[in-house]
Amino acid sequence: MTDPSRTAAALAAGYADGSLSPTDVVTQVQRVVDEREDQLNAFAVRDPVDATLQGAAASALRWEQGRPLGPLDGIPVTLKENLARAGVPMTMGCAGVTPVVPEVDSPVARRCREAGLVVLGSTVMPDWGMLSSGVSSRHGITRSPLDPSWTTGGSSSGAGAAAAGGYGPLHLGTDIGGSIRLPGTWLGLATLKPSAGRIPLHAPYLGRAAGPMARTARDCALLMAVLAGPDAVDWTSLPEQRTRWEDLDVDGGGLRVAVWTQAGYGVEPDSEVVAEVEGAAGRLADAGAQVSRVGPWLTQDLLDGVNLFWQARSWADFSRLDPQAQDRVLPYIAEWVAGARDLTGTQVMDAYHCFAEVQARTVAAWAAAGDPDVLLSPVAPGVAFPAEQPMPYPDDGRGMWHINFTMPWNMTGQPAGTVDTARTAEGKPVGVQVVGRPFDDLGVLRVMHLLEADRPTPG
Incomplete structure (x- = not known):
């Protein structure tokens, strides 16, 4: 039986030498999801199992014929639900929101598909991504695979739970203040918030980044090799930089x-x-x-200013909802955004200037x-x-x-x-x-x- 805890590096090597099959790997990972998902609650949208197995079979054939789409062809991956996938609803983790259904893939989703990765689904997040936990008005509570009484961290809560829970080796989260790294520390993961613009986004925003969540730095590097690089969709994306992502070995001398x-x-x-x-x-x-x-x-007034601006940004989203929809928003978030209800334009701009400071x-x-x-x-x-x-x-x-x-x-x-x-x-x-x-x-x-x-x- 295939070990679902194998790293992406080990799976890629097994695919390349023929000792492992994408079909067997995806089948076993799906068994793990079947066993654990009711407790962990990692998926906002779990893709049809038959479709993932068809993708794995197509990958297996490409490997047999010596024409893989890349070294990660056939390796399972999940994407946080705010990374757009064509035809897949995006709820932003909030029960008050009418889901948006994208017509096209985000650069992240497109590059995963073009590299042959098998997408298992979209992972959950808390309301508007503004909590460092797995508590969501739409999805309920996402729990740590290490102990269900513990938080996953957030806002990449589902991605973290999937990574720590054996849902394959590779997962994508997003981060504007720690949302990749906080699940990393609380779930025992290797994660990377890349340089701003390194991985192109479909919706760039001040401080926002998408990045890998895995169990090893090498697996993070393998996913960076697929995702890094400019894209016209993201006007903030960095120019091409030749990077030998596989070259990780250093001895520490002189650092x-x-x-x-x-x-x-x-x-x-x-x-x-x-x-x-x-x-x-x-x-x-x-x-x-x-x-x-x-x-x-740094000083407390700056963190308070950053918090206040995020409150104002989320208050704008909240205030556009009808009263019934507002009642469905997580009470903690509803109370938090209300702190910006009576701000003046001057106060909002003063808070915004804290980012630059x-x-x-x-x-x-x-x-x-x-x-x-x-x-x-x-x-x-x-x-x-x-x-x-x-x-x-x-x-x-x-x-x-x-x-x-x-x-x-x-x-x-x-x-x-x-x-x-x-x-x-x-x-x-x-x-x-x-x-x-x-x-x-x-x-x-x-x-x-x-x-x-x-x-x-x-x-």
């Missing part, structure tokens, strides 16, 4: 590594989270890296740190919280206080990934964030790969 463990705003990280960041930095130092430390550079201060802090090759930090201040809870700190106005380590890199557009490093005494995963220089996505993946090879065995 310049900055370490950031005191945020200075939001919620400060737990001691066990800080210890994992320090441990990862220590392992890089043992490998020959030069390690330095950086202090806080975060960017300016973060770029200056990076330069003051000596332009390091990478920066290590916590992903989030704490570990996975209860699955039913919409946010890690939902009260006292602290709803966004946990994105203090992730949000700045959405504003600068720098690549940032997560690497699984440890388990707490309760068995909860703890990850480390690896941030790279502008446009150096490969450098981030290389350091993630190095830390994976050198990490203590979770337990």
